Amino acid sequence: MTRYILRRLIAMPFLVLGIVTLAFLLTSVTKGDPLTAIVSDRQLNNPEVVAAAKAKWGLDRSLPERYAIYVGNLLTGDMGTSFITRRPVAQDVLYRLPATMELVIAAMAVGATIGISLGVLAAYFRNTVIDHVARLFALFGSSIPVFWLGLALLYVFSVQWGVLPGPGRLDARATPPPMVTGFMTIDTLLAGDFRLFLDAVWHLILPAFVLGWAVAGTISRLVRANMLEVLSREFILTARAKGAGEFRVVIRHALRNTMVPTLTVIGYSFAYLLTGAVLTETIFSWPGMGSYAVDAARGLDFPAIIGVTIVGGVVFLVTNLLTDIAYVVANPRVRLG
Amino acid sequence: MNAHPPLFEVRDLRVAFGRNGVFAEAVRGISLHVDHGEVLGIVGESGSGKSVGMLAALGLQPEGARVSGSVRFKGRELVGLPRRALRELRGSRIAMIFQDPLSSLNPVMTVGDQIAEAVRLHNPDLSRRAALDRAKDLLALVAIPQPDRRLQQYPHEFSGGMRQRVMIAMAVANDPDLLIADEPTTALDVTVQAQIMEVLAELQARLKLGLVLITHDLGVLAGHADRVAVVYAGQVVEQAGVDDLFARPGHPYTRGLIASIPDMTAQSERLFSIDGTPPALGRLPAGCPFNPRCVAAQDICRREAPPLHRKGDHAAACHFAFSATESAA
Ligand SMILES: Nc1ncnc2c1ncn2[C@@H]1O[C@H](COP(=O)(O)OP(=O)(O)O)[C@@H](O)[C@H]1O
Ligand code: SF4
Ligand SMILES: [Mg+2]
Numbered sequence: 052m053t054r055y056i057l058r059r060l061i062a063m064p065f066l067v068l069g070i071v072t073l074a075f076l077l078t079s080v081t082k083g084d085p086l087t088a089i090v091s092d093r094q095l096n097n098p099e100v101v102a103a104a105k106a107k108w109g110l111d112r113s114l115p116e117r118y119a120i121y122v123g124n125l126l127t128g129d130m131g132t133s134f135i136t137r138r139p140v141a142q143d144v145l146y147r148l149p150a151t152m153e154l155v156i157a158a159m160a161v162g163a164t165i166g167i168s169l170g171v172l173a174a175y176f177r178n179t180v181i182d183h184v185a186r187l188f189a190l191f192g193s194s195i196p197v198f199w200l201g202l203a204l205l206y207v208f209s210v211q212w213g214v215l216p217g218p219g220r221l222d223a224r225a226t227p228p229p230m231v232t233g234f235m236t237i238d239t240l241l242a243g244d245f246r247l248f249l250d251a252v253w254h255l256i257l258p259a260f261v262l263g264w265a266v267a268g269t270i271s272r273l274v275r276a277n278m279l280e281v282l283s284r285e286f287i288l289t290a291r292a293k294g295a296g297e298f299r300v301v302i303r304h305a306l307r308n309t310m311v312p313t314l315t316v317i318g319y320s321f322a323y324l325l326t327g328a329v330l331t332e333t334i335f336s337w338p339g340m341g342s343y344a345v346d347a348a349r350g351l352d353f354p355a356i357i358g359v360t361i362v363g364g365v366v367f368l369v370t371n372l373l374t375d376i377a378y379v380v381a382n383p384r385v386r387l388g
Numbered sequence: 389m390n391a392h393p394p395l396f397e398v399r400d401l402r403v404a405f406g407r408n409g410v411f412a413e414a415v416r417g418i419s420l421h422v423d424h425g426e427v428l429g430i431v432g433e434s435g436s437g438k439s440v441g442m443l444a445a446l447g448l449q450p451e452g453a454r455v456s457g458s459v460r461f462k463g464r465e466l467v468g469l470p471r472r473a474l475r476e477l478r479g480s481r482i483a484m485i486f487q488d489p490l491s492s493l494n495p496v497m498t499v500g501d502q503i504a505e506a507v508r509l510h511n512p513d514l515s516r517r518a519a520l521d522r523a524k525d526l527l528a529l530v531a532i533p534q535p536d537r538r539l540q541q542y543p544h545e546f547s548g549g550m551r552q553r554v555m556i557a558m559a560v561a562n563d564p565d566l567l568i569a570d571e572p573t574t575a576l577d578v579t580v581q582a583q584i585m586e587v588l589a590e591l592q593a594r595l596k597l598g599l600v601l602i603t604h605d606l607g608v609l610a611g612h613a614d615r616v617a618v619v620y621a622g623q624v625v626e627q628a629g630v631d632d633l634f635a636r637p638g639h640p641y642t643r644g645l646i647a648s649i650p651d652m653t654a655q656s657e658r659l660f661s662i663d664g665t666p667p668a669l670g671r672l673p674a675g676c677p678f679n680p681r682c683v684a685a686q687d688i689c690r691r692e693a694p695p696l697h698r699k700g701d702h703a704a705a706c707h708f709a710f711s712a713t714e715s716a717a
Contacts, residue, residue, distance in 0.1 A: 285491040291448055293506045293558070294479035307496050382496075 055379060059372055068122075070364035074357045075121050086110055089354065091134035130361070131354030135346060140358035143343060148362060149233025150220065151339030154331065155324045157259035162266030162324075163317050167306075169267070170274025174282065175301055177275075185271055192268030197327055201261045201334035208257060215257050218336035222250050258335040262327050266320045273316050277309035284308075311382045318374025322367055393463035395598040396482075396566050397421040401457035403437070403444045403622075405669065411454060412670030415441040416622035418457075422566065425596040429613030429630065431606045431645060433666050437622040438602045442568050446482060447474045461566070480510040483559035487571040489551035493543035499554050500539030503527070506561040526557040530587055549580035553587060560591060566598040573608065585612060606642075607649035610634065615701075618642050621667050621677040628702040638697070638704030640684045676707070684708060 086101065089108055094100045105111060108131075109120040124130075130140040173185035208215040220235045221227055227235075228242035236255070239248040281287070282305050290304045332341035340359060347355035403415035415437040422428045430438050443449055445459045447466065459466040461482060466474065478484075486492045494502055503523035508514055514522075520539060527535035530553040543551055552572060559567055569588060573581040589612055592599045601613055609616055609630060616633050618626040618641065626639040637643045644662035664681040667673060673680050679689040688707055697709040704710070 285486060285488060286494045288443075288448060289486065289492045289555075289558075290494070292446070292478055292484040294475045294477075294509045295505070296475060304494055304497075308494070310496075 056376055059375060063368065063372065066368050067365055070361055070368075071122060071125060072118075073364075074361050075118055077357060077360070087353075089131055091352075125361075130358040133347070133355045133358075134352040135350045135355065140354045143355065144340070144358055144362050146230070146233065147338060147340050147343045148366075150235070150337060151325075151328050151332065151341060152366075153234045153236065154255070154258055154262065154337060154339060155321065155328055157255050158263035158266065158324050158327075158331075159317065159320065160263075161259045162263035162270060162320065165263070165267040166270025167274050167313065169271040171278055171301060171306060173271065173275040174278030177279065182275075185275070189268030189271050192264040192266075195264075197261060197265075197330045198334055200264065201258070201331060204257055204261060205334070216250075216254050218334070220251060220254050220337065221247065222254075225250060258331050258337060261334075262324060262331045265327070266317075266324065269320065270313065270316060274306075274309055274313055277312055278305055281305045281308045311378060314377045314381055315374060318370060318377060321370040321374075325363060325367065393460065394421040395424045395426075395462060396600070397458075397460045398441075398445055399458040399460075401441055401445060401459060402455070403440050403449055404454040405450075406452060406454070407670075410670070414622055414669055415444065418617075418619065418622070418624050420617045420624060420627065422598045422600055424565070424598055425592075427592060427599045427601060427612060427614045429606075429609035429616040430600060430602045430619060431609060431616060432604065432619035433662075434604055435666055436619045438604075438619055439570050441619075441622075442484075442570060442600065442602065446478060446484065446568075447471070448478075448484075476510070479506055479559075479564075480562040481564055482566045482568070483562075483564040484568045485552070485555045485559045485570065485572055488575040489548060489555045490543060490575075492555055493551060495543055498540055498542055499527075499546070500524075503539075503554070503558045503561060506558045510562045522561070523557075526561055527554070529560070529591070530554075530557045532557070547580075548576050549583060552576060552580075552584050556584075556587060556591065560595060560597075563595060564597065566600070567592070568600040568602070570602045571604065572601075574604070581608075588612075605649070606645045610649075618645065621672065623677070623705065624703075625678070625706070626702075626704040628704075632702055636702070638699075638702060638709040639678075639706045640682050641678050642704075676705075678706075 086104065087095070089104045089110075090100055108124070109117050112120070128141045130144070132138065133140050133143055136143055169185040169188060173182045176182055205217065209217045216222065225247060228238040228244060228247060231238050231241050235251040236248060239245075239251050278301075282301075287300060287304060290300045295304070328337075328339060329341035329344055331337065332339045333345055336342070340363065343355065344359045344363075346352070347359060398421065399419045401415055401418045402413055404411040404413045406412075418437070418441050420428065420430070430442075432438055440449065440453070444453065444455045445466065447469070449455055455467065457467065461477065466477070493499070497505075500520050500523050503526055504516065504519035507519040507522050508516070511519070524535045524539055527538055532538055532550060532553050538546075538550075543554070546554065556572075572588060573584050576584060585608065588599070588601075591597065601609065603609060606616075613630045616626075616628060616630050617624045618633075618639065620641050626633070626637070626642045628636075628638070633642065634646065637646055641662070644660075647660045648662065650659060662681055667677060667680075673690075675688075675690040675692055676682065676685070676694050679685045682689065684706075686707070692707070694705050694707045694709070696703050696705045699710050702710075
């Protein structure tokens with residue numbers, strides 16, 4: 052097992068380099084003059100800015116040299132300056148990535164919890180009302196567009212009923228805690244403000260549900276199918292013959308045997324959640340990578356676009372690696388074989 | 389009836405499966421009993437209802453199956469018993485092992501955890517540590533070497549024979565009174581079949597287990613059973629002491645099964661097998677269920693189902709049950 056994980060770890064830097072190279076080629080190919088990808092249109096006739104950019108990114112050098120300089124700048128955490136925010140892209144990303152991660156992780160937790168529970172119930176009570184309701188839930192999740200769902204739920208729960216808060220990560224009147232991790236739920240706790248923590252959780256519920264619904268649907272169908280297969284296996288009979296109760300049979304024996312494919316699908320759903328976060332963040336005014344990417348794309352903010360590409364790619368790689376490790380750890384046959 | 393009820397007594401057990409609202413019986417009124425410390429062999433071709441019958445007796449029938457009749461354990465009726473009460477008996481007083489030990493063990497739990505679970509389900513106050521200690525002793529009891537190390541391994545790290553030993557260890561974890569072994573050697577290599585039978589026989593004697601030994605191979609029962617029930621198409625067609633059965637089989641089906649026992653001494657000879665196949669579920673012939681395959685069938689066999697003829701402890705459901713053997717003797 053350790054050898055497999057080691058191999059994957061060794062491969063990581065090369066994969067990251069691949070993404071970086073792609074991003075670099077993007078900067079040099081998108082427009083005829085790579086300068087336009089580094090300096091905003093408004094600044095192009097400012098000779099000082101142009102000269103500084105040329106020097107820093109080695110624009111009058113050859114392509115390989117430029118590549119080396121580009122990678123070197125990246126290694127020091129320099130991804131250029133955003134045309135829109137006028138701040139270093141790295142700084143923007145550092146601020147926005149945790150917001151997205153918090154949302155995506157919450158959505159994943161919602162999706163996994165609801166999906167697994169529904170899948171287990173649907174399998175155990177197959178062809179009953181419970182099964183049919185679970186099927187409908189999954190169908191809605193995969194067919195209702197995220198932006199429509201987000202707006203509809205916001206309207207009903209926030210505007211009409213007022214049981215859940217509107218957009219944003221915190222109440223507009225609240226003072227945010229000092230940023231430590233960037234996770235609002237953690238930072239509020241670190242600041243010792245429990246009420247603010249509850250407010251953060253409160254604000255997280257609706258966007259996490261909107262984003263996680265489709266994932267919950269997918270997981271529930273997969274878990275149902277796997278549970279049906281496992282429940283018909285002989286060791287389930289053995290467990291019952293031992294005197295195990297139904298809850299134990301279903302959770303400890305059956306569900307545990309479906310964990311490998313379930314973990315895998317949860318892990319790979321990350322990519323879906325990252326893309327889904329773009330729309331969710333826009334609807335819920337969530338200051339994350341998604342809304343950043345939308346703004347960057349609208350404003351042709353190349354440094355930001357490239358920064359988002361690199362960071363998104365790396366996050367994607369890391370989660371896939373974690374998924375594969377989880378797969379190995381959860382599967383004794385692979386682990387020991 | 390004597391004052392002591394038998395350990396395990398099944399009367400007129402019926403199990404029916406429905407398809408499109410039409411129910412057909414896979415088990416059609418089986419009656420049998422097992423005394424304390426006794427070994428009852430149940431033999432019959434595959435599909436005759438042996439597994440379904442014994443599972444239903446413990447309330448483990450497949451979903452949707454309809455069960456009727458009476459099953460008494462130490463005089464207590466099990467059919468219709470609340471699930472909870474049945475659960476308390478299963479794995480503690482009545483244990484069961486199955487045909488394929490690989491699929492019968494949970495692939496993602498260590499062998500130690502699975503045995504310890506069986507212990508703790510019926511001794512909830514026992515610590516995990518103590519249960520694992522007990523599991524280790526049980527592995528030693530079924531002669532698995534290095535039980536300490538084996539405890540932490542998964543089923544796929546065991547050989548077929550070793551897995552069936554694990555199943556046996558798990559079954560006797562709570563010192564049961566009755567063990568139902570459903571074709572315990574069928575899925576194993578011929579070479580380890582005898583070893584597993586030996587382990588079973590030794591434990592049966594040591595723990596004074598009542599044992600129901602299910603098999604499709606009558607040869608397995610020769611040295612191991614006290615009495616034998618022969619099952620055909622969901623019914624017991626013959627029941628007798630093992631020596632009596634082999635010496636004076638009363639039913640042509642039993643005679644066919646005896647003739648089909650592989651003979652270790654005559655290697656080259658073609659194996660005898662009864663012509664034809666058992667009737668499919670719900671497709672019984674009129675008269676005697678065995679008549680389409682029976683070499684001794686007469687007109688009456690196609691008209692009337694034979695009653696159970698008795699001669700002492702020997703019973704056989706054939707119109708000519710004891711006349712044929714008597715005239716031959
Ligand atoms: N879940 C089920 N649904 C319908 N029929 C079944 C089911 N399980 C078993 N049967 C039928 O019951 C009969 C007896 O099966 P079984 O008890 O497994 O036979 P044996 O153990 O003697 O080989 C077979 O004809 C089989 O088709
Ligand atoms: S009753 Fe007739 S058909 Fe049935 S076993 Fe006896 S001889 Fe054969
Ligand atoms: Mg069977």
